[in-house]
Amino acid sequence: MSRLNATFEHLKAQNKTALVPYIMCGDPDFDTTVRLMHALVNSGCNIIELGVPFSDPMADGPVIQAAAERVLLNHVSLSDVIDVVARFRETDTETAVILMGYLNPIEVMGYQVFAEKASAAGVDGALTVDIPPEEAAEYTQLLKAKGIDPIYLLAPTSDDARIASIANVAAGFVYYVSLKGVTGAASLDIDSVVEKLQQIRRQISLPVGVGFGISDAETAAKLSKVADAIVVGSAIVKRMAEYGHQPDQLIQSVTELTASMRKAMDQ
Amino acid sequence: MTDVDKTIDFSQMPDEKGHFGIYGGVFAAETLMQPINELRDAYEKIKNDPDFQAEFDRDLAHYVGRPSPLYHAQRLSEITGGAQIYLKREDLNHTGAHKINNTIGQALLARKMGKKRIIAETGAGQHGVASATVAARFGMECVVYMGAEDVIRQAPNVYRMKLLGATVIPVESGSKTLKDALNEAMRDWVTNVDDTFYIIGTVAGPHPYPEMVRDFQTIIGREARLQIQQQAGRLPDALVACVGGGSNAIGLFHPFLEDKEVAIYGVEGGGDGIDTARHAAPLCAGKPGVLHGNRTYLMEDKDGQIIETHCVSAGLDYPGVGPEHAWLKDIGRVKYDAITDSEALEAFHTLTRIEGIIPALESSHAVAYGLKLAKTMEKDQIIIVNLSGRGDKDINTIAKIEGIKL
Numbered sequence A: 001m002s003r004l005n006a007t008f009e010h011l012k013a014q015n016k017t018a019l020v021p022y023i024m025c026g027d028p029d030f031d032t033t034v035r036l037m038h039a040l041v042n043s044g045c046n047i048i049e050l051g052v053p054f055s056d057p058m059a060d061g062p063v064i065q066a067a068a069e070r071v072l073l074n075h076v077s078l079s080d081v082i083d084v085v086a087r088f089r090e091t092d093t094e095t096a097v098i099l100m101g102y103l104n105p106i107e108v109m110g111y112q113v114f115a116e117k118a119s120a121a122g123v124d125g126a127l128t129v130d131i132p133p134e135e136a137a138e139y140t141q142l143l144k145a146k147g148i149d150p151i152y153l154l155a156p157t158s159d160d161a162r163i164a165s166i167a168n169v170a171a172g173f174v175y176y177v178s179l180k181g182v183t184g185a186a187s188l189d190i191d192s193v194v195e196k197l198q199q200i201r202r203q204i205s206l207p208v209g210v211g212f213g214i215s216d217a218e219t220a221a222k223l224s225k226v227a228d229a230i231v232v233g234s235a236i237v238k239r240m241a242e243y244g245h246q247p248d249q250l251i252q253s254v255t256e257l258t259a260s261m262r263k264a265m266d267q
Numbered sequence B: 001m002t003d004v005d006k007t008i009d010f011s012q013m014p015d016e017k018g019h020f021g022i023y024g025g026v027f028a029a030e031t032l033m034q035p036i037n038e039l040r041d042a043y044e045k046i047k048n049d050p051d052f053q054a055e056f057d058r059d060l061a062h063y064v065g066r067p068s069p070l071y072h073a074q075r076l077s078e079i080t081g082g083a084q085i086y087l088k089r090e091d092l093n094h095t096g097a098h099k100i101n102n103t104i105g106q107a108l109l110a111r112k113m114g115k116k117r118i119i120a121e122t123g124a125g126q127h128g129v130a131s132a133t134v135a136a137r138f139g140m141e142c143v144v145y146m147g148a149e150d151v152i153r154q155a156p157n158v159y160r161m162k163l164l165g166a167t168v169i170p171v172e173s174g175s176k177t178l179k180d181a182l183n184e185a186m187r188d189w190v191t192n193v194d195d196t197f198y199i200i201g202t203v204a205g206p207h208p209y210p211e212m213v214r215d216f217q218t219i220i221g222r223e224a225r226l227q228i229q230q231q232a233g234r235l236p237d238a239l240v241a242c243v244g245g246g247s248n249a250i251g252l253f254h255p256f257l258e259d260k261e262v263a264i265y266g267v268e269g270g271g272d273g274i275d276t277a278r279h280a281a282p283l284c285a286g287k288p289g290v291l292h293g294n295r296t297y298l299m300e301d302k303d304g305q306i307i308e309t310h311c312v313s314a315g316l317d318y319p320g321v322g323p324e325h326a327w328l329k330d331i332g333r334v335k336y337d338a339i340t341d342s343e344a345l346e347a348f349h350t351l352t353r354i355e356g357i358i359p360a361l362e363s364s365h366a367v368a369y370g371l372k373l374a375k376t377m378e379k380d381q382i383i384i385v386n387l388s389g390r391g392d393k394d395i396n397t398i399a400k401i402e403g404i405k406l
Helices: A003-013 A030-042 A062-072 A078-089 A103-109 A111-121 A137-145 A160-169 A190-203 A217-224 A234-242 A247-266 B030-047 B050-064 B074-080 B099-112 B126-138 B148-153 B155-163 B178-191 B209-217 B219-232 B247-256 B323-330 B341-355 B361-375 B392-401
Strands: A018-024 A047-051 A096-101 A125-128 A152-154 A174-177 A208-211 A229-232 B023-027 B070-072 B084-089 B117-122 B141-147 B167-171 B196-199 B238-242 B263-269 B287-291 B293-298 B335-339 B382-387
Touching (some): A003 A018, A003 A096, A018 A030, A018 A062, A018 A208, A018 A247, A030 A247, A047 A062, A047 A078, A062 A234, A078 A103, A103 A111, A103 A125, A103 B287, A111 A137, A152 A160, A152 B030, A160 A190, A160 B030, A174 A190, A190 A217, A217 A229, A229 A247, B023 B323, B030 B178, B050 B099, B070 B219, B074 B084, B074 B341, B074 B361, B084 B219, B084 B361, B099 B117, B099 B126, B099 B196, B099 B209, B099 B247, B117 B178, B126 B155, B141 B178, B148 B155, B148 B167, B155 B167, B155 B392, B167 B178, B178 B196, B209 B219, B209 B247, B209 B323, B219 B247, B238 B247, B238 B361, B247 B382, B263 B323, B263 B361, B335 B341, B335 B361, B341 B361, B341 B392, B361 B382, B361 B392
Parallel strands (some): A018 A047, A018 A229, A047 A096, A096 A125, A152 A174, A174 A208, A208 A229, B117 B141, B117 B196, B141 B167, B238 B263, B238 B382
Antiparallel strands (some): B023 B293, B070 B084, B287 B293
C-alpha cells in the first residue's frame, strides 16, 4: 500500500485528520529543511508537502513567491528537492512526502526521468499546479507507473463536470482550495467549504484535504471536522521568513504552530 | 520559399483544445479553469456571429480609424538599393499601436459576458493604454498591472492610463517586468473571477487567448493583402514584423500563411546579441517549456526557471512567445531572427529622418530587419513591414540612451 493510503487509513482508524504542512525546500538551506521535516513529524504532522521553487508561481501569493525567490538565489533545483527527500528517508520511511510546484521544471527534466528519480528517492505524490487533467494523460500515466500519486487541486469554481474529470486522474488525495484566490489569502467561509466538500465527495472517493487560508489552530480545528487533511502553507512560510538564518528558532516557531494545530484538531 | 506541407489548413488551427502541434493548450491551475472555459465558450459563440462581427468592424472603422494605410516608403527603399518597402501603418491607429484592435474585440466580448471590471497586464504600456481606453469608452472599471521597472521606463503611458481612469498597479515581484505583471493579473483574475474579464494583450496565455487575440488582429493582414494588390497589383515577396508575444506579427502573417510565394520573417528582441545572455529571443535561442498557461518556446535555465530578458524595447521584453509562432517556426513556415538594441536604435533614427515617421522601439526592430532584407533583394521586389506602433512613448528612453536631457 502506498504511504499516502496507509497514512489516511491509519488516521481514519483513530478518527483523526491529517495535518499537512507546506515548506519551501532549501529555505534557508537543505540541512534546515531536513531537520524541519523531522521536527514537523514530531509535532504531529502526517504528510509533508515540500515546495519546489519556480520563478513564476502564478497560483501562489506574495509569501510563498518571496520564499521561492529566496531559495532561487541559491539555485535550488528540482533535483535538489528530490535529494532532500532521499536524505529525509534515511531516518523516516513512514511519513508521506509530496512535492508541490509548477510544470516547467518537470518538463525540462522529462516526465519519465522525474518519475524515476522521485520514486527512487521516496517521493509519494506530486501536486503540479499548472497541469490540468486535460493536458495530463502522459504525465499521470508515467507518475502512476512509478508509484507516485498525482494530486490535484479542486476549486470553489470546479463544477460537477470538472470534479468528474479530476476523479478520473487523481490518486492519493485531492486538495480543495478553500477560497477564490491565491495561497495565503485572507478570509475563509467554513459553511461554503462544508457544502463544497459534500459535492466533491459525491464523485470522489479519495480523501479530501483543505487548504489556502488556514493560518491558525482554531480554523484548522473547525475544518478538521469536515476534511480528511488540513494543509497549512503561508502561515508556516511566513514564520520561516521571519527567522531567516536562525535554524533553531525557525524550527521552534514553525513547530509551535503545527503542534498547536494538532492539539486543537484532536480535541 | 518554404517546404510547408500543402495539406495544412492554417485557418483550422488551433485544435479544439487550443493546440498548435505540441504548443499552446491550457496549462493553468484548477482555480482558473472555470473562467478560462467560460471565456472559451463565450468566444466560440460570438466568433462566427455576424452581429458581433458587424459591431467589431464598426468600431474598428469609426473608433480605431481603420483601415490603416499601407505606405510605400520610397526614400527608405532607395537607401537600401534593393526591394520596395511598404509600411503597414498600425502606428496611426487610435492610441498609437495595433493593440487597440484586440482590446476593442475583448471589451465587446466582456460586455456581452456581463463583466463590469477589466484587468490587463502591460509591458511597454501600449496594451495598458489600449485597455484603459476601451474601459473608458464602455464605462468599465480598469486595473492595469505593470512591472515596476516598466512603470519607470514608460512613465508617459502610465500617466495616460491614469488620465483614462485606470488604476495602475506597479508589480514589485520577480524581475519587475511584463512576465511578473502577467503573473499578478492572473492572481487578480483567480480572486475576482465573478465580475472580472482579463484582457490579455498578446497571442499567448491559455486557450482561447492565442486564437482569439489572433482573430482580432488579423484585420492587419487582411487589409494589407488587399492594399498591396490595389497598389502593386500583386502579393508581396516578404513580410516582416517584430515578435514579443507576437500579436502584431500573427495579425499580419496569418492571412498570408497559405500564400507559399510570400516569405515571412518574425523579428525578436536581440538585446546585446543572441550569443550573449542578454536578449529576449526565445524562438531564436530558447527551448520549449510551459509558462503562463501554454506550451511554447521560453527563455529558461537548465532547471526550468524562467530567466530575465533584456531588450531596449519594453514590448519585446518577454521570455515567452505565442504558441502559434512556436509551431510556425518548427514547421518552417516563418523564419525567426533577432535584431540587436543598437540595430533597432539605428533604424529608429533612419525611419524618423528619411520618412518623417517616428516608430516605436518595438517596430524599429522590424524596420531594421526590413532594411537588411531589402538590401539582399531586387528593386522590383516588395516587402511589407508592420509598423506596429508609434515612437512618441519611447523618446525619453532614446534621449536617455543618447545622453540627452529633455
